Each structure stands twice: as C-alpha cells, then as structure tokens.
Amino acid sequence: MEKLKRTKISDLLKETDKDKVVNVKGWVRTKRGNKNVTFIALNDGSIIHNIQIVVEAGNIDEQILKLINTGACLSVTGTLVESFGKGQGVEIQAKEIEVYGQADPETYPLQKKGHTLEFLREIAHLRPRTNTFGAVLRIRHAMAYAIHKYFNDNGFYYLHTPIITGSDAEGAGAMFRVTTLDMDNPPRTENGQINYEEDFFGKSTNLTVSGQLEGELGALALSLIYTFGPTFRAENSNTPRHLAEFWMIEPEMAFYDITDNMDLAEDFLKYLVNYALDNCIDDLQFLNKMYDTTLIERLKGIVETKFVRLSYTEGVDILMKSGVKFEYPVKWGCDLQAEHERYLVEKHFKKPVILTDYPKEIKAFYMKLNDDGKTVRAMDVLFPNIGEIIGGSQREENFETLSKRIEELNIPTKDMWWYLETRKFGTAPHSGFGLGFERLILFVTGMLNIRDVIPFPRTPKNAEF
Ligand code: 4AD
Ligand code: MG
Secondary structure (H helix, E strand, O other): OOOOOEOOHHHHOOOOOOOOEEEEEEEEEEEEEOOOEEEEEEEOOOOOOOEEEEEEEOOEOHHHHHOOOOOOEEEEEEEEEEOOOOOOOEEEEEEEEEEEEOOOOOOOOOOOOOOOHHHHHHOOOOHHHOHHHHHHHHHHHHHHHHHHHHHHHOOOEEOOOOOEEOOOOOOOOOOOEEOOOOOOOOOEOOOOOEOHHHOOOOOOEEEOOOOHHHHHHHHHHHOEEEEEEEEEOOOOOOOOOOOOEEEEEEEEEEOOOHHHHHHHHHHHHHHHHHHHHHHOHHHHHHHHHHOOOOHHHHHHHHHHOOOEEEEHHHHHHHHHHOOOOOOOOOOOOOOOOHHHHHHHHHHHHOOOEEEEEEEHHHOOOOEOEOOOOOEEEEEEEEEOOOEEEEEEEEEOOOHHHHHHHHHHOOOOHHHOHHHHHHHHOOOOOEEEEEEEHHHHHHHHHOOOOHHHOOOOOOEOOEOOO
8 A cells, every 4th residue: 555645734624525544643742531432632743733633442452552642753544534522623533553752651851731931941852842832933933934025025135144253343242252273272372362363264253243244245235135144142141032142134225214224124023923913823822822811912003003213312301201210220321221111112102112313322333323423323123022122223324434433432443344345435325223033033922031932042051952
C-alpha cells in the first residue's frame, strides 16, 4: 500500500469530506478514557486546536496504548469522522498508531497543565509545546511575514545590513565585542594595550546595535529600503521590555520629512495590528481568554484611532501639570522614562502618542537639528502597555551641521568618513525609524514580559538555550 501522506491538523479541522482515511502526526496533550475507549488530544503546532483521536478497545494493541502519555509523539492513521464532542467538527477513529517518541510521565516537565510563565522560561527548550507559546510563535511568524509584505507592497527594498560592525558610533547602547584573539594572551601594542590590528578584521569589531547607518547608505541610492535583523545591546537592563539580543525593523526613506516619517510609522503599525486580527484570530482569542480579556478590544482600538502627535515640550508640560509624583521627576531636558511615556498614553490621552522634537542632548547625533538650535526632529511612538515601540527621526543631511555635531560629541571621525561622504556627495533630505520587533509582539499578544515573546531570550546572565 502506498504510504499515506500526513495531513496538518489545521487542514483536517477544515475538512468537509468525511469518512476518508487520513494520517496525522503530533504530540499528545492529554489522554483519558476507560477500558472500552481512549481519547487522545493530539497537537502538531499547525494551529492552536487539537484533534481528538478515538481508540476503541481492540483496534490498537494494548502494549502500544500503554506507551502513550502526555508529551509522546505519534503517527496516527484512521478514519476522519464527524465529532459529537462539543466544539470540535471532526475526530479520528484510530486504525493504526506508531509511537515515534515516548515521554516518561515521571520526568516530562509538561506533564501537568498550568505552569507559570517563569517556570516555562527555565524550560525554553520545551515551552514551544504549550498552547501559549504555540500561539505566540505563530503570531510572531505572521508579524514577520506581514512586515515583509507591507514593505514589498509599498515599494521598499529589503537591505541586509551587517551584524558585525567596525563602527561603534551609533551610540544606541553598549556593545558586544567580536574577536578571535586569544583572550588569555592577547597581542599587545608597545604601550600595553590589546593590539586589535592583529585581530580577524584588523581592527576592533562589535555586534551591531542598529542597522540604521548602513540603512541610510541604501536609502540614498534605492530611495526606500528597510532592514529586519537581529541587534545586540550589552546593557544591564533587567526589565520586562529589554533584551540583549532583539530584532529590529528599520525603514529608511529618501525624500521623507518627519511628517512623512510619522505617517508611515502610524500606517505601518495599524497595518500590522490589523493583519494579526485578520490572520491570527484563533491564537488571539486564546490569549484574550487566558491572559488579558481586553487584548482584542485594544488591538481593534489601535486600528481605528488616530495617534496623537505632540512635541516633547508639550508632553513635559502635561506631565509637570499632572500632579503625579513620578519616581523620576520631570523637567524640560530630562530623558523620558517608561512611567512618563505610559502616563501620557494610558492616563492622559488614552491613545498612542507620537512625541517629536526632543532636546538634542538626549538624542543621537544624526537627528536633524531644528531652527531653534535646541531640539532635533526626533519622533518616538509610544504605545499603551509598552511605552516606546518606535524610535526614529528626520536625519541631518547638511554636511557642515552634521560634522559640527559629531565634533561636539567627540565621535571619532576616522570611523565615520563613509557616513559623512553621503552628505558630501548628493545628499538628500531623508528619514527613518526603528521598530522593536519583540515590543510589537508584546503589544499584539498582550504578554507582559519580553522574555516570553522570543523563542530563546538573551538577557544578562541568561544564554542557556
Ligand atoms: O530607539 P532605538 O534605540 O533607535 C535606534 O536604534 C535607531 N537606530 C532606529 C532608527 O531610527 N532606525 O531603538 C528602536 C526601537 C525602540 O523603540 C524599541 O522598540 C526597540 O528598538 N528596542 C529594544 N527592544 C528590546 N530590547 C532592547 N534592549 C531594545 N532597545 C530598543
Ligand atoms: Mg529610542
């Protein structure tokens, strides 16, 4: 007999052609029953729902049935029939079961349901098999796909910027060094410092904190580009919103001013949230039921709401007049903390806020200086439950102004000559922003800790899996 091809559970549950023989493969979620009949809930990760396998006594060898416990992996062949069980259209009457892999009930960590998210972080190698992580990972995939689709449909080119960088000028955060030197016995210069000229690249290199600077080079040739890759920050921030390795999406657009930049950011975020509502509703309903009953309502709210746009100065005014005692007191010139951002979004406006025109001292060197000489054309998009989800700006395209700023900040120009040359040869007004992918996934899933929206989180003292 020809080998029957596996059908995914997501397809089986849509199947209208009943009474045909099918093969399904997956992992056992539960097994229950009596001496006459056994019910096995099987999940293959293609969808949040399980398919029910019904085993009537005598149809399958007792010895095989004994090997089947929660967590075991099975290949089941049987007849697809209509199910009379509540909430399921079809089930499989098993004719043949092959046990690919057993899971000892004494030691399988997911034997019982209802583990805390903290415990699941300690078994990151197995947590994708839970409903929660299945849902999060499918949504994460859908969002990655939607990001590429959005940009492709809008005429942007995907630019691959380097992971290893020889410039540490962006200043977005502390960096991880990349080296092949023998750390126990590195080559030294005459004055005793490590001689990176002997290192792999002939200079000191690090993992990138952002693809932006190279992204700008692309935009000043292809007009509209985006990057989507991993970025690394060696900061010791143990918060529910920070990772040491996270993914960032950075569009960069020639001929866009800050208003065009804000329009794009708002349209992009609404598209992504709407895409999740249209394509991930089963998973969203699960998360809405189990974790946050306002999730779907909040997502719909974003799609329908016009984001508030206001300047940093106006924002600080509102915070100072609020009468709220913040942990970090607010005054003009201070960097805004998550508590300030969230007050504006969640308490004051109850809408996403795009804050612009920050003091130049608290923003990066490349942001375009306003005519007041004090503020720069920065824009941060602030979201409910998240705080900053996007950071971006119009870029300084004037060679003299940019050079002066680099000098003021003591950024070594030997690392920056290539960046400055774009302002020397055919410079153009341009803008861009960075969306933190995991912050987006936090928002879309309603999860509260960024460690729970990436398969293998990298945080201080944590790189086990
Ligand atoms: O605001 P940031 O640091 O901006 C940049 O890196 C610019 N080069 C972006 C650009 O204009 N092209 O980071 C951008 C976004 C933040 O708004 C936040 O969503 C996310 O990246 N982010 C982090 N996400 C997780 N863990 C961290 N440690 C993050 N740091 C920033
Ligand atoms: Mg930022």
